[in-house]
Amino acid sequence: MIPTVCVGPPQQIHHRQMRSQGGEHTIENGIFLCHACHAWVHAHPKWAYRAELLVHGWEEPRFPPVFYRGRMTQREE
Ligand SMILES: [Zn+2]
Numbered sequence: 001m002i003p004t005v006c007v008g009p010p011q012q013i014h015h016r017q018m019r020s021q022g023g024e025h026t027i028e029n030g031i032f033l034c035h036a037c038h039a040w041v042h043a044h045p046k047w048a049y050r051a052e053l054l055v056h057g058w059e060e061p062r063f064p065p066v067f068y069r070g071r072m073t074q075r076e077e
Pocket of ligand 1: 001002005006007008033034035036037038
């Protein structure tokens with residue numbers, strides 16, 4: 001996922017809005033990362049917020065539509 005950092009298959013669910021800031025265990029908020037990417041995201045929060053891999057507690061986690069289980073997810077507006 002993150003070039004030069006990634007070591008392969010996803011192993012951990014990263015909460016884009018951290019659970020300590022009210023992040024929920026939802027599709028919009030969760031993203032699978034390998035352990036190296038996951039550690040890197042938390043070690044580089046400025047970068048991660050720009051990349052929307054971290055979302056502030058007062059923001060709504062959103063993803064563009066993504067192909068999931070055979071259909072495109074819909075944005076909830
Ligand atoms: Zn990775």
